Amino acid sequence: MAENKTQLEEQDRTRDAAFNKALHGDSAFVQGGIRALISKGGEAQKAAVDEYFKHWDNKAAKDETAETRKQRTAEYATLTRQYYNLATDLYEYGWGQSFHFCRYSYGETFNEAIVRHEHYLAHQIGIHSGMKVLDVGCGVGGPARQIAKFTGCHITGLNNNDYQIQRAAAYAKKEGLCHKLSFVKGDFMQMDFPENSFDAIYAIEATVHAPELSGVYSEIFRVLKPGGIFGVYEWLMTDEYDNDNLRHREIRLGIELGDGISNIVKISDGLEAMKVAGFELLHHEDLAERPDPIPWFWPLAGEWKYLQSIFDIPRIARMTWWGRGFGHRLGGLMEMLHLAPPGTRKTADSLATALDNLVAGAKEHLFTPMYLMVGRKPALTKSSS
Structure with missing residues (x-):
């Protein structure tokens, strides 16, 4: 079989x-x-x-x-x-x-804001030099390159699109980062990595493509080492979203159509998926609701x-x-x-x-592209190790 x-x-x-x-x-x-x-x-x-x-x-x-x-x-x-x-x-x-959105502050360019958003997630997770990190849904590797340079860690980018993997590898080579980055083909719902493979894992606006969040979060939980941290910027409909409201549904479907998404769920569903996967939720927050000037x-x-x-x-x-x-x-x-x-x-x-x-x-406060969830995989106890 x-x-x-x-x-x-x-x-x-x-x-x-x-x-x-x-x-x-x-x-x-x-x-x-x-x-x-x-x-x-x-x-x-x-x-x-x-x-x-x-x-x-x-x-x-x-x-x-x-x-x-x-x-x-x-x-x-x-x-x-x-x-x-x-x-x-x-x-x-x-x-x-x-390929993601970000928060903005006075005095910074678009690219500076994008990079700050990536660094903030790395900081929330506690990524540092020497760590073995997984980027779930890495795109063409923009965030991975920035986080590797910012922290000194090694990042494996997982992606199911051959073209993006090729571009990510080409950019890594151009920037002299091949020793810090690798990119592999795979489905994040059934990863080829062994259990307990990575010190930390992050996903930036990528796991929204999963058919169900509990499934992809469970796979992330499996390949994360005990005591390791997973951080995600998730695309979610807010809990004000009402699927029986046609206007609301048109907005969701328009987002899904133009962004390759089969099914966006609500914030409450995302939080429940983290718990179902087994994570101890350390922090969760809709960063889009911060009182930013921009x-x-x-x-x-x-x-x-x-x-x-x-x-x-x-x-x-x-x-x-x-x-x-x-x-x-x-x-x-x-x-x-x-x-x-x-x-x-x-x-x-x-x-x-x-x-x-x-x-x-x-x-209309129906959608956020940056619902931050940070979870820890419980450490093994002596009796279970």
Whole structure:
């Protein structure tokens, strides 16, 4: 039985690697999101678009049922992988190499705020030099590079997308961090690591892609050493969210559509999942509710009054309604001229839908992308060791 499972897993990896090659070619090693985007394989891109959007096309919020959500969660791994096949280059172009939100303070640039958010999580967990750390859902490795430089630890990045792993490894090599970073392919619902493998574990806005939080948190608990700390910035609907309220459901579904998520749950569900997994909850807090002078969503809303650096102008301009309109028309034109792969505009439109609903969810206190939970795996007692 175990041998058959291993063979199936190897077949899946071979299939994914072949698809990655057909879609991305050598674009993982190209500098810049747009440069990488325009060199995709057209047929593979169309297959990725069809596979991803089958979960969303012609499925309005008013028609959503428990069964349609169940169908999405059943295919979470493929859904997430294809989403990042489509969106990674656009993320890098529009946002950067750290695929997450953050809090802002007066006097800091966008990139400084992003890095501070990463350092804060490392501080909350107590990561330090010599530790063996796991980054669950590492993206293209932006946070891992920063935390490794900040703390001196060694980080293993886990990811189910071959393209992102290639880009993460290329960036680590460029920055001379190969001795501090490694990146592996895997499903965070069934990790290949042995029990008690890591001194500390973190996840930054990644475990929201899990079909159920208790499942991924339980796997994290398993591979974390006794006494080790797990810290997560989780995407959650607040407990004000009412799924029977159509407006609320439209916001959630818009976020899920544009961010490759099968099922966002509420804060109370997230806290319960940590307890079910076995963690001793040390701290939990919605950082989005801190009385910061600058809201976390201001770049998405294009609110220029919060701009603090001229170097952030291009990034914020892309988020405004006219910036997005120009970008989408340009993407459509490039697609028509076969300079960009098919589905580029459709993917960009879905990201714009998510952007609008993220802002709406924040302003209506229905959604947070930074619910901080810090948990400890109980240490072994002498009687149980």
